[in-house]
Amino acid sequence: MTINKLFKDIEEAINRLYSYPSKDVILIHHDDADGLSSGAILCKSLSDAGYNVKLVCIEKLMDQVIRYIHTTFKGKVIFYADIGSPHADVISRYNNSGSLVIILDHHDPSEATDETVLNINPEFYGLEGEVDASGSVMAYLFSKYLDESNISLSKIALVGAQELPSQGGKLVKLVYEDVDKVGLDIDLKEMFKILQILGPVGYYEDGPKLGVKACLEGLTQDVMDKYRLLEERRRNANRRMLAILYKYGLRKGRYIQWFDSYNVYKGMGTKVIGSFCSYLSYQKRLVDQDKYIVGFMEMPNIIPGLMELDGRWIKVSMRAPEKLRRLIESGRYPGIVDVLIEASEKVGGVGDGHKYAASAVIPYENRDPFLHELDNAISESLGK
Ligand SMILES: [Mn+2]
CATH class of the missing domain: 3.10.310.40 (Diaminopimelate Epimerase; Chain A, domain 1)
Known part of the structure; x- marks a missing residue:
């Protein structure tokens, strides 16, 4: 299994997407910086390709959530980004050929057991999931095959890739080559830090939506105001928790x-x-x-x-x-x-x-x- 096979499977997934009757996409993505970058990349590339995209940010894929998604959105296209691969078996069970499912993830995968569930993960191609790609890198490679002009989204893929222990992974390197062609006009580390607060800390108050917006439109005033507010609130909570533990152990x-x-x-x-x-x-x-x-x-x-x-x-x-x-x-x-x-x-x-x-x-x-x-x-x- 090689990188070429990965690209062939991505192309195959795109063909399946094009020939699927529904143009409605439910895009499930993770809540951390990598998940928000993945969501932003796919939201933009799929919308540009003419799909109606509904974004749903998930902290943890519980069984009842998977069941709900595959019952409620039967007949639509369901994407999972930076989340889903470990649960491909459960997703297969609940999907039961009801929807076309495309998973773009890098977490340790389980095997999909339904032919409508396409589980695209570096681990299946002789690569290491948590070294060679982030979720955002997988989302980007898919989007680039969808339309070459999506090379402009390569910098967002690098934001998510900041979660990896090094930037030398095999698929990450390919994205750096693309970024060299289009230029880098954002501070990757800063954007990563801001997304890590907006998604996880702001999960219950539209933080993920703001994070996706930040990826696509930059660090506008509303993004920065929310980031600072959430950051301060968490700092205070940590201080309070620490004081309690010092007092009571x-x-x-x-x-x-x-x-x-x-x-x-x-x-x-x-x-x-x-x-x-x-x-x-x-x-x-x-x-x-x-x-x-x-x-x-x-x-x-x-x-x-x-x-x-x-x-x-x-x-x-x-x-x-x-x-x-x-x-x-x-x-x-x-x-x-x-x-x-x-x-x-x-x-x-x-x-x-x-x-x-x-x-x-x-x-x-x-x-x-x-x-x-x-x-x-x-x-x-x-x-x-
Ligand atoms: Mn990730």
């Missing part, structure tokens, strides 16, 4: 240390609890070096512009202090995502992430059983 399990943020981050997107846990992992005076860090935040039960969620849900974020990270690296302690997925599934939740950082959504009433399952999962993995 974290609660301790056998292998975990945890806290509930209750209403400290109320109104913000749930990614803020993950960022705070990352920050906490470096605070040596606050955290035990050999216990996993677990933070909770209640999730509003709405997906803006899409639906209301059934049930009451809580977001869980998990990180490791420095010493524990080394133990995970050496294989002596279990990776975070494995134990988190195991424990959350036992209480009716769903999780994802990697060895050093992961998150899950679980039913609100199952917080304490979840903590118990988590300690158990770690204990079993350690064999003690």
